Amino acid sequence: MTRSSEPTGHGTGSAAGTDSPGATNGTDGTDSISCEGVGVTLSGSSGALDVLGGVDISVARGEFVSILGTSGSGKTTLLRVLGGLLPATTGTVRCHGSVVTGPADGVVTVFQDYVHSLLPWRTVRRNVGLGIEAGCDRAERDERVDEALIMVGLRQRADEYPWRLSGGMQQRVQIARALATRPRVLLMDEPFGALDAMTKASLQDQLQQVQELTATTVVFVTHDVEEAVYLSDRVLVLDGSPAAIGLALDIPLERPRHQVTTKESADYLRLRHRVYEALGHDIGERARLGEHDHA
Amino acid sequence: MPEASAVASRVPPSKALRGRINAVGAAVFVLGLGVWELAVRTGLLDFAYLPPPSDVVVGLGELIETGQLQGALAHTLFVALSGWALAGLLGVAAGSVLGLVRPVWRYSMASLEALRALPIVAFVPVAVLLYGFSARMEIVVACYAALWPILLNTISGMRTEQRLIEVGAVLRLSRPAVLWKIRLPAATAQIVVGLRLGLSISLVLTLVAEMVGNPAGLGFLLVDKAEALQPAQMFAGVFVVGVAGIVLNALLMVAARLAFRGQLNAAGEGG
Numbered sequence: 001m002t003r004s005s006e007p008t009g010h011g012t013g014s015a016a017g018t019d020s021p022g023a024t025n026g027t028d029g030t031d032s033i034s035c036e037g038v039g040v041t042l043s044g045s046s047g048a049l050d051v052l053g054g055v056d057i058s059v060a061r062g063e064f065v066s067i068l069g070t071s072g073s074g075k076t077t078l079l080r081v082l083g084g085l086l087p088a089t090t091g092t093v094r095c096h097g098s099v100v101t102g103p104a105d106g107v108v109t110v111f112q113d114y115v116h117s118l119l120p121w122r123t124v125r126r127n128v129g130l131g132i133e134a135g136c137d138r139a140e141r142d143e144r145v146d147e148a149l150i151m152v153g154l155r156q157r158a159d160e161y162p163w164r165l166s167g168g169m170q171q172r173v174q175i176a177r178a179l180a181t182r183p184r185v186l187l188m189d190e191p192f193g194a195l196d197a198m199t200k201a202s203l204q205d206q207l208q209q210v211q212e213l214t215a216t217t218v219v220f221v222t223h224d225v226e227e228a229v230y231l232s233d234r235v236l237v238l239d240g241s242p243a244a245i246g247l248a249l250d251i252p253l254e255r256p257r258h259q260v261t262t263k264e265s266a267d268y269l270r271l272r273h274r275v276y277e278a279l280g281h282d283i284g285e286r287a288r289l290g291e292h293d294h295a
Numbered sequence: 296m297p298e299a300s301a302v303a304s305r306v307p308p309s310k311a312l313r314g315r316i317n318a319v320g321a322a323v324f325v326l327g328l329g330v331w332e333l334a335v336r337t338g339l340l341d342f343a344y345l346p347p348p349s350d351v352v353v354g355l356g357e358l359i360e361t362g363q364l365q366g367a368l369a370h371t372l373f374v375a376l377s378g379w380a381l382a383g384l385l386g387v388a389a390g391s392v393l394g395l396v397r398p399v400w401r402y403s404m405a406s407l408e409a410l411r412a413l414p415i416v417a418f419v420p421v422a423v424l425l426y427g428f429s430a431r432m433e434i435v436v437a438c439y440a441a442l443w444p445i446l447l448n449t450i451s452g453m454r455t456e457q458r459l460i461e462v463g464a465v466l467r468l469s470r471p472a473v474l475w476k477i478r479l480p481a482a483t484a485q486i487v488v489g490l491r492l493g494l495s496i497s498l499v500l501t502l503v504a505e506m507v508g509n510p511a512g513l514g515f516l517l518v519d520k521a522e523a524l525q526p527a528q529m530f531a532g533v534f535v536v537g538v539a540g541i542v543l544n545a546l547l548m549v550a551a552r553l554a555f556r557g558q559l560n561a562a563g564e565g566g
Contacts, residue, residue, distance in 0.1 A: 085464065161557065226433075
């Protein structure tokens with residue numbers, strides 16, 4: 001826990017410092033969402049458990065950052081802290097300069113379990129409108145809902161109930177619901193983790209297009225290395241116990257990326273190799289479980 | 296209630312109705328009546344006061360002719376429905392508070408459990424003592440009886456899935472909006488179950504209250520006809536009570552499906 005007692009006053013810019021491993025690569029100099037010295041201790045049945053310790057992250061506006069880690073490494077916990085759903089035990093989270101104490105304005109989390117995240121009694125259209133009903137009049141709401149549904153390609157299914165759609169479509173409804181609020185930051189918790197490989201690939205490309213169109217900042221939690229490298233501007237690997245950022249790797253692959261050609265490029269393969277290494281998959285050896293000294 | 300869906304069922308009503316009628320089941324029922332008729336007529340069933348179904352039909356005709364049935368039915372339905380509606384308002388409101396506000400639940404649950412363990416019928420003489428032989432006494436009894444299933448189902452329905460509450464938080468819904476748009480609709484299917492149970496028990500306790508307390512309505516009609524040794528009319532009364540229960544439940548389900556189509560479909564109870 002290196003920076004647990006930093007002042008919590010409002011401030012902009014990358015306070016995390018350029019020497020820390022999770023520091024921004026500064027695409028345009030202003031942070032969208034950041035955290036400093038975040039540690040989380042959860043009380044479980046077997047006593048207190050330090051899940052995260054001294055995590056520094058700084059995400060620039062419009063940046064796509066993936067957080068990778070092995071199962072149980074605290075990726076989801078970190079995302080919940082960023083989203084204001086879980087208070088950090090130590091450290092601070094800032095979003096556009098203000099300290100986060102609950103779900104922040106303009107920050108929307110997309111959950112993995114789309115089945116439990118959609119309201120089954122509302123049609124697709126009314127699910128997507130849920131977050132903007134209070135602030136918009138009917139005409140504007142309809143327009144924004146349609147816009148979001150078109151972005152995810154579900155305009156034709158607007159009047160269906162979500163449980164009549166396939167898993168991939170349901171997840172697109174949840175993404176559309178987030179997009180309808182016109183978020184500045186999209187936090188995604190293994191959004192494609194429960195989907196089959198083909199659906200996953202097509203949703204990855206759709207997300208890529210949406211992000212290009214809206215310039216939304218995305219923090220994307222996944223356990224899928226290929227997915228992280230394919231989508232991101234930067235990949236962060238959580239490592240250790242309590243977990244901290246073990247590797248921060250810029251992904252300077254050309255955009256737009258393509259499922260076949262990008263994944264065949266030497267750069268892609270080299271980056272993927274480094275991420276696998278950081279996750280503890282030593283070459284020529286079967287993956288070991290447990291603690292590792294990271295690269 | 297929230298989320299009322301104005302969209303009526305897309306299936307034409309006549310077709311929907313035909314799909315619901317169970318021809319085989321109805322045939323068995325008619326056959327049963329036939330066997331009963333035969334058994335009484337042939338002396339196979341030998342009770343002094345067991346009328347065959349044909350006599351019951353005649354008895355029903357007599358009751359209608361004298362206007363006794365209409366008066367009694369109207370009284371009983373009015374009482375049972377008033378008590379139930381009151382219980383619905385109280386039960387859903389109190390159940391929401393008990394389900395949502397932890398301290399209230401902690402302070403009151405022991406008393407509620409103790410009261411619930413008391414058989415409701417034991418409450419009838421108490422109500423008679425407090426309110427006398429009046430329709431008001433009946434309504435109090437019916438309301439008390441119907442309150443329990445409605446209250447308990449509402450409390451348990453209010454235990455909304457944590458993820459849905461987080462969705463509300465993430466989309467920055469206000470507290471009233473979370474209650475109105477997420478918690479109550481999520482509880483609707485279970486509240487409807489409570490309302491159905493409450494309606495049938497409200498009818499039962501209304502009849503009991505009429506039998507031992509207020510001399511009015513169908514409950515009193517049954518006792519009165521038995522004491523007057525008019526079994527055909529008494530059985531006609533029993534038949535009317537049974538039909539009233541079935542019709543009330545069916546009406547409630549139709550109303551619930553119209554009002555909360557989405558919620559009930561989602562819970563697998565849609566039509």
